[in-house]
Amino acid sequence: MTGAPLDGRLVLDLTTALAGPYATLMLGGLGGRVIKVENPHRGGDSSRTNSPYATRDGLSPVKTAADDMSVSMLLRGRNKESISLDLKTEEGRAVLMDLIAHADVLVENYSAGVTRRLGIDYEAVRAANPRLVYTSITGFGSDAGDGGKAMDTIVQALSGIMMTAGEPGDSPVRFGLPIADLSAPLFAVIGTLAALMEVDRSGEGQHVDVSMLGAMTSLVACEPFDAFESMGYPTRTGDYVPRLAPFGTFRASDGWFAVCGPTDAFAAGVFRTIDAPELLDDPRFAMRDARVSNSDELHERMADWAGHRTVDEAVTAFESNGVPCAPVRALADAVRDPRVQSRREVVRIQHPDFHVDTELWGTGVPITFSRSEVGLDRPAHALGADTQDVLEELLGYSAERIAGLADARVV
Known part of the structure; x- marks a missing residue:
């Protein structure tokens, strides 16, 4: 050194x-x-x-x-x-x-x-x-x-x-x-x-x-919010990010976790995780642009699946299918x-x-x-x-x- x-x-x-x-x-x-x-x-x-x-x-x-x-x-x-x-x-x-x-x-x-x-x-x-x-x-x-x-x-x-x-x-x-x-x-x-x-x-x-x-x-300007608004995309999206669907934070039975699946490969892993492999062939969800247009339905299905599982169960399931996922941690846990x-x-x-x-x-x-x-x-x-x-x-x-x-x- x-x-x-x-x-x-x-x-x-x-x-x-x-x-x-x-x-x-x-x-x-x-x-x-x-x-x-x-x-x-x-x-x-x-x-x-x-x-x-x-x-x-x-x-x-x-x-x-x-x-x-x-x-x-x-x-x-x-x-x-x-x-x-x-x-x-x-x-x-x-x-x-x-x-x-x-x-x-x-x-x-x-x-x-x-x-x-x-x-x-x-x-x-x-x-x-x-x-x-x-x-x-x-x-x-x-x-x-x-x-x-x-x-x-x-x-x-x-x-x-x-x-x-x-x-x-x-x-x-x-x-x-x-x-x-x-x-x-x-x-x-x-x-x-x-x-x-x-x-x-x-x-x-x-x-x-x-x-x-x-x-x-x-x-703030690193995100093209003007373009989002002109396209009709909401700039405030709460727990989810529709333009990157499936993407957001979800409530499990004992806490919260985050999932990021903006690519087709990640989305396929999400479908397998939530026991919905048929969505791979559904024209509403098979491609990224289609998922954006139908993000509300997709996120609702994910939220329903998450509500019946613990955070650990959900994170393990998503990770086993190659999907970026992590628990939402308390501040004291994060710094440790x-x-x-x-x-x-x-x-x-x-x-x-x-x-x-x-x-x-x-x-x-x-x-x-x-x-x-x-x-x-x-x-x-x-x-x-x-x-x-x-x-x-x-x-x-x-x-x-x-x-x-x-x-x-x-x-």
Whole structure:
């Protein structure tokens, strides 16, 4: 094995909440040295006050001691150092500029216009380090002006994704996972890595600008919903997907399972499984286009068959006939799948100071390299825990200068 792909790269993390911290989490998992810059007067990253908290006595809905840490921060703060720095002060911005001079990447997710007002936008800082890759994750783009607060649910609403789930006529369905907060940082990481490659070629950094709305809507646009509507296909199909029939989730006697049979070969396996081999010769079901036109009847027959069997019986039957099929699992079961745990795609998370008896599982780096070693194996740090070390060792500040910054409440 070699080192991680981003070994030797320094990432400044000026992010909070989820979208930005998830991007820097992945950059840290890929080997970057991530220094998280947090406001010393507002409790740092807002994730630090997300209930529940890991305490010495287990999980708690409220913070009970100074060393308690939110589960959100235990997840998002891994592989990061934390320094406290007040960027609203001239002295704080001067320290940031010294950090930028050493950095390869800066990631921020302030609301649009905030970095300009603080004097730390890309145009203001690029002279301090022309090779810097400056990555912004905003709701609507860094050039959008004051577009309002782009919370995940707001972006889901604007992107149209709420109208892709549920039955026709249902109220909008909010995606349970904060998908907008998670998709934008993935695009930001892609853009950051591409920009780093370009720096190696040209020597020039640049501004990487990702909007949550753009990232989310681009995913929605991967499905041709306009074409579906023009052809009369419903865009909201509930448990089934008629245009891929047989395809959907079905209720068994003790739970749910999913079946995907969009090809003729898979459909033939479905017919054999539900004891209806005659459908192979039925012109309503023998070919894919015909099955789409008659999907309601086909799915109704499958649902009736499923209702008389357990999930295990149904999955075994479909798989024995070569049909893709799987149980619908609870979240706790899904993260404990030995396949994802053995590949470190899901990993245990721990408190930096004490053992947490409760099993806590969090995202790993879901990428396996043949030579490089990656992972999220260093616990989150307390707010400002690394301030002195970073200022002394990276920037060469004297103890007197650091003490002066502390006295002035800059750090």
